[in-house]
Structures are given as structure tokens and as C-alpha cells.
Amino acid sequence: MISERVTDQGLTFLDVETPFCTASLCMQGAHLVSWKPAGQQECLFLSPKAVFSRGKAIRGGIPVCWPWFGAAENGPAHGIARTSEWRLHHQETDMRGNLLLSLALYPDDAGQPAAILRLTLGSSLAMKLETTVRRLPCKLTEAFHNYFAVGNLTKCRVLGLENISFREYAAQPMKHGERPLAPLGCLDRVYDCPDHTGKIILEDPVMNRSITVEREHASSVIVWNPGQQGAADMADLGADSWNKFLCVETGNASPCALHLAPGQSHTVCQKISVAPLA
Numbered sequence: 131m132i133s134e135r136v137t138d139q140g141l142t143f144l145d146v147e148t149p150f151c152t153a154s155l156c157m158q159g160a161h162l163v164s165w166k167p168a169g170q171q172e173c174l175f176l177s178p179k180a181v182f183s184r185g186k187a188i189r190g191g192i193p194v195c196w197p198w199f200g201a202a203e204n205g206p207a208h209g210i211a212r213t214s215e216w217r218l219h220h221q222e223t224d225m226r227g228n229l230l231l232s233l234a235l236y237p238d239d240a241g242q243p244a245a246i247l248r249l250t251l252g253s254s255l256a257m258k259l260e261t262t263v264r265r266l267p268c269k270l271t272e273a274f275h276n277y278f279a280v281g282n283l284t285k286c287r288v289l290g291l292e293n294i295s296f297r298e299y300a301a302q303p304m305k306h307g308e309r310p311l312a313p314l315g316c317l318d319r320v321y322d323c324p325d326h327t328g329k330i331i332l333e334d335p336v337m338n339r340s341i342t343v344e345r346e347h348a349s350s351v352i353v354w355n356p357g358q359q360g361a362a363d364m365a366d367l368g369a370d371s372w373n374k375f376l377c378v379e380t381g382n383a384s385p386c387a388l389h390l391a392p393g394q395s396h397t398v399c400q401k402i403s404v405a406p407l408a
């Protein structure tokens with residue numbers, strides 16, 4: 131079942147209920163703000179100070195960073211998708227009872243590529259973002275900017291990045307050499323994955339669960355948390371929230387940009403599943 135809700139600020143949300151999950155998606159940004167598999171706790175972190183207004187990216191959930199990831203000289207950070215209105219292109223329920231949604235973004239500027247996001251909402255969550263280049267060649271970077279809810283960040287471990295080199299962008303990154311990664315605070319890492327496929331596991335002993343992110347056609351994994359001071363400095367986050375989430379993002383970030391010619395397409399995929407800790 132899908133119900134549409136329009137907020138006083140003019141944002142449209144699709145609230146979804148299936149036998150396997152509930153979810154909520156904002157049409158601005160094709161932005162999932164909630165995904166809760168049946169019988170489990172909420173999987174996505176949504177900042178209690180998130181701002182829901184037109185033209186402002188929502189802090190939490192799964193922002194879609196596209197067609198560039200990170201800062202840009204002539205445009206908003208993380209691209210135009212987060213603050214653009216997407217169109218619901220197709221919906222259906224598959225034989226298992228999963229809800230399939232497909233959303234489209236055709237920017238007015240035909241120099242920009244077009245995007246289709248396909249979601250499969252069930253006991254796991256699959257996302258496929260297809261980019262098709264229109265008039266002009268495109269240097270594409272992108273990411274599913276997953277904000278995962280955790281019980282206490284400092285108790286968590288991230289497995290699957292042990293032997294992968296990364297670039298650290300945090301101004302004052304945490305210092306430790308632990309493998310697997312045990313985040314203690316501020317970190318902003320882009321891992322350059324030699325394989326375009328792989329699996330990352332976020333273990334959370336406080337919530338007694340592990341979140342697995344499987345990726346395809348994605349050469350980058352980004353791990354981000356601003357730390358307590360960084361969170362305090364962000365009006366839509368706040369100091370109290372810093373250890374309640376970890377962003378483990380799937381994408382293709384610089385220097386793994388894709389160079390696509392008009393007519394060419396590329397699809398990045400991720401599948402998220404949740405299980406009790408063994």
C-alpha cells in the first residue's frame with residue numbers, strides 16, 4: 131500500500147507499507163527517509179533537526195548524490211538530485227510482495243544526464259540508479275549516501291574495508307589503525323575499491339544487528355561521520371546525534387569518475403539487508 135502525503139512546506143512523501151517493511155520516500159531527491167523491515171528496528175538515521183523544505187537536502191535517510199559527488203564550483207554540494215523533484219514513473223508489486231518503485235529525473239538543463247532510480251522495498255532494500263547521458267559528455271560521480279542508525283557509533287565495527295586504500299578528508303580525523311574499522315568519531319574516508327562489486331558489514335552490538343551493503347558497479351565506498359564537534363556545528367544535526375549514525379555510502383567518487391558519451395548509460399546498485407548479530 132502506498133499513500134501520498136503533502137507537507138505544509140510543499141514536500142510530497144510516499145508512505146509505503148508492505149508485508150515485509152514500511153518505508154517513507156520524499157519525492158524531492160527521491161530520498162528514502164525511513165526503511166524499517168518488519169519486526170526490526172528502523173534501519174535509517176534521520177536527524178531530529180532535519181529540515182524539510184523545498185530546495186534543502188534532508189539530513190539523514192538515503193540522499194542520492196548525483197550527477198556529482200562532493201563539492202562543485204558551479205553547483206550545490208553532492209549534485210542536483212537531492213533538491214530536485216523526481217517523478218514517479220512506475221510502481222508494481224512483485225510475486226513475493228515486494229514493492230517496486232521507479233522514479234525519474236530529467237533535469238531541465240538538457241546538458242545534464244537523466245536518471246532513473248529503481249527501488250525494491252521488502253525485507254531487504256535494493257536500489258539501482260541508472261544514468262543516461264543526453265546531449266553533452268558527462269563526467270559522472272555519484273553515491274547512495276546511506277545514513278545508518280546505530281545504537282552507539284563507538285561500539286560499532288565496519289568489516290569489508292580491511293585491505294582497501296582510502297583517502298581521508300576529515301580535517302582532524304580520528305587516529306587508529308584498527309582493522310576492521312572501529313569508528314571513534316570524526317572521519318571522512320573515500321575508499322577506492324579495486325572491484326566494482328563487494329560487501330560491507332556494519333556491526334552494531336548495541337542494537338544487536340548487522341547491516342550488510344552489497345554493491346555492484348561501484349568503485350567507491352565512503353565512510354563519514356563528522357564527530358561530536360562537527361555535528362554540533364551543523365544546524366540540521368546537533369551534538370547529541372553524532373554517535374547515533376554512520377554513513378556508509380556506495381558510489382563512484384573522484385578519482386573513480388565515469389566518463390560517459392551521449393547515449394551511454396551506467397547503473398550503480400546496492401542491496402541493504404539487516405540481520406541479528408551472530
Ligand SMILES: O=P(O)(O)OC[C@H]1O[C@@H](O)[C@H](O)[C@@H](O)[C@@H]1O
Nearest residue numbers: 187207208275299318352354379
Ligand atoms: O553536508 P552534506 O552536503 O550533506 O555532506 C555531508 C558529508 O557527506 C559525505 O559524503 C562527504 O564525504 C563529506 O565530506 C560531507 O561533509
